[in-house]
Amino acid sequence: MDLPALRCFQVVARYEHISRAAEELRVAQPSVSRTISRLEAELGVRLFDRRGRRIHLNEHGASFLRRVDRALRELDDGLRELADAAERNRRVTLAAETLLTVTALLVRFRDAHPGIEVRLRQSSADSMARRLRAREVDLCVASQPLVGPGLVSELLLREEVLLAVPDGHRLAGRDAVPLSALEGEPLVSPSRGHWQRVLADRLFARAGVEPVVVCEGDEPGAVVSLVAAGLGVALLPAMARASEIRGPLSWVRIAEPGCHRELRLVRDGGAPHSTAARLFAAFAADHFRTVGATATATPAGAAARAGAGAGTTA
Numbered sequence: 309m310d311l312p313a314l315r316c317f318q319v320v321a322r323y324e325h326i327s328r329a330a331e332e333l334r335v336a337q338p339s340v341s342r343t344i345s346r347l348e349a350e351l352g353v354r355l356f357d358r359r360g361r362r363i364h365l366n367e368h369g370a371s372f373l374r375r376v377d378r379a380l381r382e383l384d385d386g387l388r389e390l391a392d393a394a395e396r397n398r399r400v401t402l403a404a405e406t407l408l409t410v411t412a413l414l415v416r417f418r419d420a421h422p423g424i425e426v427r428l429r430q431s432s433a434d435s436m437a438r439r440l441r442a443r444e445v446d447l448c449v450a451s452q453p454l455v456g457p458g459l460v461s462e463l464l465l466r467e468e469v470l471l472a473v474p475d476g477h478r479l480a481g482r483d484a485v486p487l488s489a490l491e492g493e494p495l496v497s498p499s500r501g502h503w504q505r506v507l508a509d510r511l512f513a514r515a516g517v518e519p520v521v522v523c524e525g526d527e528p529g530a531v532v533s534l535v536a537a538g539l540g541v542a543l544l545p546a547m548a549r550a551s552e553i554r555g556p557l558s559w560v561r562i563a564e565p566g567c568h569r570e571l572r573l574v575r576d577g578g579a580p581h582s583t584a585a586r587l588f589a590a591f592a593a594d595h596f597r598t599v600g601a602t603a604t605a606t607p608a609g610a611a612a613r614a615g616a617g618a619g620t621t622a
Contacts, residue, residue: 309350314376316343317355321365321373377442384443389580398424400584403431403439404449405503408529409571413595417588424584432501440576446585448574449592451503460577464596467546469507469567474538475556484561487515494522494540496531503569508543511564532557545569547599571596
């Protein structure tokens with residue numbers, strides 16, 4: 309039994325799918341199958357139940373996985389501590405729901421600390437806690453609460469969420485509107501599970517308004533451009549006003565309580581953190597303090613207009 313075999317088992321157990329595990333491990337599928345078969349032969353028990361081409365972690369596999377996770381986590385923590393002591397750990401791995409939220413942060417951090425490598429993983433809120441526990445990432449930037457034992461979060465930014473409408477829309481130029489004013493309005497939104505959709509669903513349900521979702525998908529960065537093109541309206545964070553957009557756009561406040569998002573930096577409080585990760589965390593806190601101050605200084609009701617730039621949202 310060796311470490312590569314245990315790490316292979318860990319990934320296969322997570323996906324319960326040989327080909328997906330092979331893709332993540334970047335090895336051939338037959339190699340993964342042989343590794344699992346050898347491990348089971350060495351242990352003397354089956355770790356997975358085979359049903360046709362599908363595999364499922366059985367009770368022996370689930371029990372073994374808990375111990376493998378614990379052992380590999382301890383080993384990885386030890387390796388990080390030693391690398392940090394030798395000043396060789398010059399890497400930080402970050403997960404974020406939307407990469408555009410952290411783009412400016414990464415550019416500034418790279419300029420300030422060119423010797424530190426930052427690896428970025430786009431992740432759903434559901435997968436972030438697992439990635440932290442598995443030590444796949446050092447830090448997460450999340451707009452939704454992450455639940456899990458030992459997770460520690462720091463508030464980076466609390467910003468207003470605004471209504472974006474095409475220029476010339478009946479609500480354009482208004483300082484604030486109630487959600488009832490959006491009854492029947494076509495809504496452009498990310499898919500369910502994304503923080504913007506979670507917030508929109510909660511606010512609309514509380515107000516008793518039925519939104520008409522005309523466009524939803526997994527590219528939140530395209531929402532601004534779709535609104536500017538006249539496809540509908542959208543709820544967007546205040547920082548999206550700073551983005552360049554395709555065509556004119558107007559921003560209106562929502563006259564309802566709770567129309568904001570909290571962006572948090574989350575880490576596993578039980579994991580050792582490298583100097584690089586600590587530097588990044590401190591830098592992120594300072595960066596978003598500046599972003600928050602800038603957003604507060606910009607009038608929310610002002611219409612935003614720009615030329616043919618790339619649409620973005622956070």
